[in-house]
Amino acid sequence: MTLVLKRQENMEILAVLVGLFCVLQSNGIEVEALENGCQNFQSHTVMLQEQQSYRSSFHFQPPKNWLNDPNGPMWYKGVYHLFYQYNPYGAFFGDVMIWAHSVSHDLINWIHLNHALCPTEPYDINSCWSGSATTLPGKGPVILYTGIDANHCQVQNMALPKNLSDPLLEEWIKFAQNPIMTPPDGVEGNNFRDPTTAWLSHDGKWSVIIGGWSNNQGMAILYRSEDFVNWTKNQDPLYSTERTGMWECPDFYPVSVNSTDGVDTSVLNEGVKHVMKAGFNSHDYYMIGTYVPEMEKYIPDNDFTGTSMDLRYDHGKFYASKTFFDSVKNRRILWGWVNESDSREDDMEKGWSGLQSIPRHIWLDRSGKQLVQWPIEEISKLHGKKVSLFHKKLDSGSIFEVQGITASQADVEVVFELPELQQAEFLNPTAVDPQLLCTDANASIKGRLGPFGLLTLATKDLTEQTAIFFRIFKGLKGYLVLMCSDPSRSTLRDEGR
Numbered sequence: 001m002t003l004v005l006k007r008q009e010n011m012e013i014l015a016v017l018v019g020l021f022c023v024l025q026s027n028g029i030e031v032e033a034l035e036n037g038c039q040n041f042q043s044h045t046v047m048l049q050e051q052q053s054y055r056s057s058f059h060f061q062p063p064k065n066w067l068n069d070p071n072g073p074m075w076y077k078g079v080y081h082l083f084y085q086y087n088p089y090g091a092f093f094g095d096v097m098i099w100a101h102s103v104s105h106d107l108i109n110w111i112h113l114n115h116a117l118c119p120t121e122p123y124d125i126n127s128c129w130s131g132s133a134t135t136l137p138g139k140g141p142v143i144l145y146t147g148i149d150a151n152h153c154q155v156q157n158m159a160l161p162k163n164l165s166d167p168l169l170e171e172w173i174k175f176a177q178n179p180i181m182t183p184p185d186g187v188e189g190n191n192f193r194d195p196t197t198a199w200l201s202h203d204g205k206w207s208v209i210i211g212g213w214s215n216n217q218g219m220a221i222l223y224r225s226e227d228f229v230n231w232t233k234n235q236d237p238l239y240s241t242e243r244t245g246m247w248e249c250p251d252f253y254p255v256s257v258n259s260t261d262g263v264d265t266s267v268l269n270e271g272v273k274h275v276m277k278a279g280f281n282s283h284d285y286y287m288i289g290t291y292v293p294e295m296e297k298y299i300p301d302n303d304f305t306g307t308s309m310d311l312r313y314d315h316g317k318f319y320a321s322k323t324f325f326d327s328v329k330n331r332r333i334l335w336g337w338v339n340e341s342d343s344r345e346d347d348m349e350k351g352w353s354g355l356q357s358i359p360r361h362i363w364l365d366r367s368g369k370q371l372v373q374w375p376i377e378e379i380s381k382l383h384g385k386k387v388s389l390f391h392k393k394l395d396s397g398s399i400f401e402v403q404g405i406t407a408s409q410a411d412v413e414v415v416f417e418l419p420e421l422q423q424a425e426f427l428n429p430t431a432v433d434p435q436l437l438c439t440d441a442n443a444s445i446k447g448r449l450g451p452f453g454l455l456t457l458a459t460k461d462l463t464e465q466t467a468i469f470f471r472i473f474k475g476l477k478g479y480l481v482l483m484c485s486d487p488s489r490s491t492l493r494d495e496g497r
C-alpha cells in the first residue's frame with residue numbers, strides 16, 4: 001500500500017499510530033497500549049425510577065441490563081473497586097460479556113465508571129469472563145481474567161492499570177503477550193476458567209488456581225510463576241474430586257483460627273486455616289482445611305461429598321462469589337451474585353436482571369468447622385426510619401401486622417421467644433435434607449413448633465407474600481432451628497413459580 005500524504009496529515013496519522021500501539025512499562029510488566037475498545041460498549045440510558053417498583057436500592061446494581069459474577073474486588077489508594085460481569089446490550093446473559101467497573105468509598109454508595117475490559121482482541125473477542133485482582137507488593141494491582149477467544153476457547157489473560165497514580169484505575173491495558181495460559185492437555189476449551197486472586201507461596205513464587213473439569217473431576221488447576229507473566233501448570237491440581245461438576249469461580253484464602261479479623265491472601269502460618277470455595281450445580285460450596293505448599297496440596301478437613309451436607313455460603317440465590325482482603329479494616333469481605341429467578345421475558349420487560357449481595361464480613365467460626373458471615377458494618381448508613389415493637393404475643397394461627405413500614409426494603413431484627421420446646425419433633429439432620437424439608441414443608445404446612453416468622457412484601461389480603469419462617473426440631477445433641485423462605489406466593493403475576 002502506498003500512502004501519498006501531505007506532511008501535516010502524515011504527522012497526524014503517525015501520532016494516532018503511536019497513540020494506539022506504543023509499548024508501556026506498567027508494574028514492570030510490558031503491556032500493549034491498545035485502546036480498551038470499551039467506547040463501543042458503553043450503555044448510558046437510565047430507566048426511570050417509577051418504572052422499577054421491584055428494583056433494589058440497598059444492593060449494588062448497574063443502572064440497567066444484565067449483571068452476573070462479581071470480579072476483581074479490591075481496595076486501592078483509598079477507593080474500593082468492584083468489577084462485574086455485564087451485558088451492555090440487554091437484560092439477559094449475552095454472547096458478549098464485559099467487565100463493568102464501579103468505585104466506592106464505603107462499599108455502600110457506588111459510582112459507575114466506564115467499562116474496564118471489553119472484547120477486542122483475538123484472545124477475548126467473544127467475551128471477557130470472570131477473574132480476580134492481585135496486588136503485587138510495591139507495584140500495584142493486576143487483573144487476571146478469562147477470555148473467550150476467536151475459537152470460543154477459554155484462555156487466561158492479564159490486564160494492568162494504565163495509570164497507577166489514578167486511584168479510580170479508570171483505564172486498563174491488556175498485556176501484549178496474552179493469552180498467558182491456555183487449556184492444558186486433558187482439559188477441554190470450555191472447562192478452563194475464572195482465575196483466583198494469586199498468592200505468594202513459601203518459595204517466593206506466585207500461585208493461582210483456575211476452575212476446571214477433566215477426567216470426570218472438578219478441580220482447582222494450579223499454575224505457578226516467578227514473575228507473574230510466565231506461568232507453568234503444576235503437575236497436579238491443588239485439589240480435585242469426582243463428586244462435583246465443573247468448578248466455576250473458585251476462591252482460595254486463609255482465615256484466622258482465633259479472630260474475626262481477615263488475613264491477606266498470601267498469609268500462611270500456624271494461626272490460619274484455608275478455605276477452598278467452588279461453584280457447581282448453581283451453588284457456592286466450600287471446605288475448610290490445610291494448605292501444604294511444599295506438596296502443593298490442599299487437604300480439607302472434610303472432602304466434598306456431592307450431597308446436600310456439603311457446606312454452602314448461602315441457601316438462597318447466591319453464586320459465583322468472591323472474597324477480598326480489606327486492609328483498611330482488617331477484614332475479609334465476600335461478594336456474591338444474587339441470581340434472581342425472574343423469567344427472561346420479565347427481565348427484558350423490567351430492563352435489568354441480577355444484583356450483588358450486600359457485602360459480607362466473613363470469618364471462621366470458633367468451632368473451626370464453618371464460616372460465619374455478617375453484613376459489613378457500613379450497612380448502617382442505609383438505615384432510615386426505625387420502627388420498634390416489643391412484647392407482642394403470637395397465638396397459634398395469629399398474624400400481627402407491623403405498622404409504620406411502607407418501604408419495600410427493610411432491615412429486620414426480630415427475636416422470638418418460645419415458652420415450650422419439649423414438644424419439638426425429632427430431626428436427624430444427617431438423614432433428612434434440611435433444604436428439601438424447607439421446600440416440602442412450605443410455610444403453609446404446620447409442624448409441632450412452627451412455622452412462625454415473617455410475611456414480607458405482603459398484599460393486604462395476603463394473597464401475595466414471601467414467607468421467611470422458622471421451625472424448631474429436637475436434634476441429636478440439642479435443638480435445631482430450620483430457617484426457610486417460601487417464594488411460591490411472592491408474586492401474583494406467575495403463581496407457583
Ligand code: DQQ
Pocket residue numbers: 068069085097129130131146193194248249319320
Ligand atoms: N460466569 C462467567 C464465567 C463463570 C460464570 C461468565 C459463573 O466466567 O464461570 O459470565 O457464573
